[in-house]
Amino acid sequence: MDEPAQEDALLTRMRQNIYRVAAVAMMTVVCACAVADAPRNLLSVGYRCEDNTYLSAVHDRVTETATVNNAIVLKQVRTASGFGYEAPPYALRGKGDEITWTSGSAPPVRCAVVRG
Numbered sequence: 001m002d003e004p005a006q007e008d009a010l011l012t013r014m015r016q017n018i019y020r021v022a023a024v025a026m027m028t029v030v031c032a033c034a035v036a037d038a039p040r041n042l043l044s045v046g047y048r049c050e051d052n053t054y055l056s057a058v059h060d061r062v063t064e065t066a067t068v069n070n071a072i073v074l075k076q077v078r079t080a081s082g083f084g085y086e087a088p089p090y091a092l093r094g095k096g097d098e099i100t101w102t103s104g105s106a107p108p109v110r111c112a113v114v115r116g
Contacts (some may be wrong), residue, residue, distance in 0.1 A: 004033045021088050029084070040062075041058070041060060041061040042058055043058070043059040043061075044057070044058050044059075045058075045059065046113070047099055047101075047112060047113060047114060048111060048112060048114050049109035049110065049111035050110050050111070053109070054114070055069060055101055055111055056070070057091075057092060058070075064076035065085065066085040068090070068092060068101075072087065073087060074087045074091070074092055075087060082094050082095030089102075090102065090103055090104075097112055097113040098110065098111070098112050098113075099111050
């Protein structure tokens with residue numbers, strides 16, 4: 001690979017990392033166990049991601065939203081199976097104990113529920 005191509009590849013990886021770090025920096029990173037909150041319409045879930053970050057999501061059955069890391073409110077969307085929430089450029093999709101978190105143009109990150 002020639003030097004300009006190497007620089008382009010490096011810049012692309014740096015941009016992806018910056019987007020991911022910026023998204024995490026915007027959020028309060030909290031690890032919570034999957035437990036039902038006092039009002040039965042809320043479910044708080046903590047996720048550990050493959051890039052070693054933590055996400056917390058509060059799923060609200062009444063408003064059909066999920067609030068990620070106390071900062072990003074996503075609206076529920078229809079899925080063929082599992083669940084999904086979106087508020088571009090963010091998306092949270094999952095089934096069972098696993099999700100995929102998308103933030104901006106960074107590659108999607110897989111995460112799993114943290115059990116207490």
